[in-house]
Amino acid sequence: MTDISQPSLAAAALGATARSNTPRILSPAAEKIAALPVMPALSPIVLAGIVRMIDFGAIIVLGFALYAVYVVPTYGVMWQYVPAILAIAVLTILAFQSADIYHVTAFRSPVGQVIRLVPAWTIVMFLAITIVFFARLEQMFSRVWLVALYVAGVVLLVSLRLALATLVRHWTKEGRLDRRAVVVGGGPAGGKLIEALGAQQDSDVHVIGLFDDRGDDRAPVDVAGFTKLGSVDDLIEFARRTRVDLVLFSLPFTAESRLLQMLRKLWVLPVDIRLAAHLHGLRLRPRAYSYIGNLPMMDVYDKPITDWDVVMKNVFDRVVGALLLLALSPIMMIVAIAIKLDSKGPVFFRQKRYGFNNELIEVFKFRSMYTDQCDPTASKLVTKNDSRVTRVGAFIRKTSIDELPQLINVVFKGNLSLVGPRPHALHAKAEDRLYDEAVDGYFARHRVKPGITGWAQINGWRGETDTSEKIVRRVEHDLYYIENWSVVFDLYILARTPFALAKSENAY
Known part of the structure; x- marks a missing residue:
């Protein structure tokens, strides 16, 4: 059988006959299903990880609460309780993992969880008490604290599992799992x-x-x-x-x-x-x-960037994006004032573009054209010395400062990433052909959220796409990024972006 790996299919698709992105009319049955409201999916892997963290945190909080309430007033500060509490929390997570209660099927059954959870917790605490006894550490650890931790732990952990079962049953009915x-x-x-x-x-x-x-x-x-x-x-x-x-x-x-x-x-x-x-x-x-x-x-x-990768990328985007927005706010204020002084009209320009899975999103940019000549669908490419571009607009386009408001999309709207394939305008063209007509398989780049900067941009494939080769090369780089994504890769691209912007001969 012929190799059906992703790279081989990608290469084949990029060279195949072009297809238009005109929306198709679906059958009545398909239209009916597609029109039904659907909740976003929850990753079972992420859910299981969060439950582990909640269990770990609950044991830590409970252990230190009992320590503060009983041990400190009775015996004073005793630092040996700190490693002991951490060790008990770690052993508990390992015991629960061995008891096979960290998966969605187990979460749905509160009785089944309790039947496995209580013995696992008992074994952990029995092991802790046994170590204290045989290592002759009775003078270092309070037996009252140990017994109280065991009893309170049963109550707390069982209560958390009952609440979890209620949530999971609700999410299951919604189809989120x-x-x-x-x-x-x-x-x-x-x-x-x-x-x-x-x-x-x-x-x-x-x-x-x-x-x-x-x-x-x-x-x-x-x-x-x-x-x-x-x-x-x-x-x-x-x-x-x-x-x-x-x-x-x-x-x-x-x-x-x-x-x-x-x-x-x-x-x-x-x-x-x-x-x-x-x-x-x-x-x-x-x-x-x-x-x-x-x-x-x-x-x-496999769907790219899933489970914990999605969480890491979203956290990375929001945290780093907020820091960049804060750091660059003085520059953005100066640019806004310059735009208002240079020409009439709003500071921001909103443009419809294709986002994740081809959904339409609205991105923010600094206005770089005269208000009456703005091109929301990018039906005509901006070229060198374009008469539609203002004096300030020429500078901010050349330096890509006009893209800075897209940090608003990243931080507040969540429909852009800091790094990813650039979101193209609806009617962007190469050699008078829409991008999806010039490159078959073009929309594969929309399998992830688009970004403010990307692998293609730092490798010189930014700015005007007056030939089909330029958009083909851009798509090739976008697909490479999707298949090789990592947080380190994003950091590398962000670090390279300022140097790539300095070579702005293709941006008008």
Whole structure:
């Protein structure tokens, strides 16, 4: 079978025939599902991590509270309690991990959690008391404190788990802990996959639709209780209107050309893509698969920047963005005054651009053109000595100071990152062709939030895109960034940005 890795598909897509981004008209059934309100997803991995931190913090707070209330007034300050409390907290988290209570399925069952939690906590405290006894540390640690910590710990930890179970059941009803999945490929194989998914116990996968690349004359309309919602092209539009977390292919491995053709379309979406392996005779080592319950899957694409990576990037953006906004505020005030003195009109210019998953966002910029000649959709590229640009505008565009208000988007609106693919205006063109017409697979760069600066910009691919090659190179750099993201990479790009701006020969 041909290699279906992400880089090979990306390269193929960049050279394929162009497609327009004109919104498609979906079938009535697909429109109905897409119109339903959907809550944002919560990452089970992040939720489990937060619960661990809450448990750890609760034990620390409880231990020091009992220490302050009983030990200090009775025996005075005794510093040996500090490492003891920390050690008990660490051992508790390890014990709870061994008891397998840090996953969403366990969170949903308060009785099951308590049955496992109390013995684990008992073992930890029994171990602590045993160490104190056999190491002859009775004079260093109060037995009353140890017993009080055990009893109060049971009450506190059980109370937290009951509250957690209530929250998790609420989030489950809202669908925030489900992975919304679509199946691609109808017929018997699609039906078997849907039935197998439905038979899974405690699965977080919720099938919301079925799509097929074949017409109704070649594929059944109804499969395993699901009505076909449309073609693979319809799926792209569907996933932009509603939350889709997972795409599952039920096609056989032998349908190689069909599979590759569909993957070249779907890789632009910020979703996980899996190929069902349980329907085929091919058997590999268990570690070669990922699993949904006990169903083996072949991983094709993973959604970029997920789980804790999302948290880290959001915290990085908000904290560093706020610091930059504070540090640069004097410059921004001077620029605002200069704009008002130079020409009539508002200081800020708001422009619609494509954001994450092609959603329309409004970004802030300093106004650099005369008010009556502003171009909100960027239907005409700004060129050298452009008569529409004001005197102040020419300077702030050349130095990219006009982009500084986008820190407002980063810090307050959250629809931009500090680093990421640049958000392009709706009608931006290269050689009189829209960007998505000049570069097929262009919208794959929207699988992450756009940024104020990016890998393409610091490598010289910023400013005017008067040729298709320039936008192709920009997209290539954006895709490299998406596949290789890290906080260190973001820091490197931010550090390089001022030096890249000094080489501003392509910016007008």
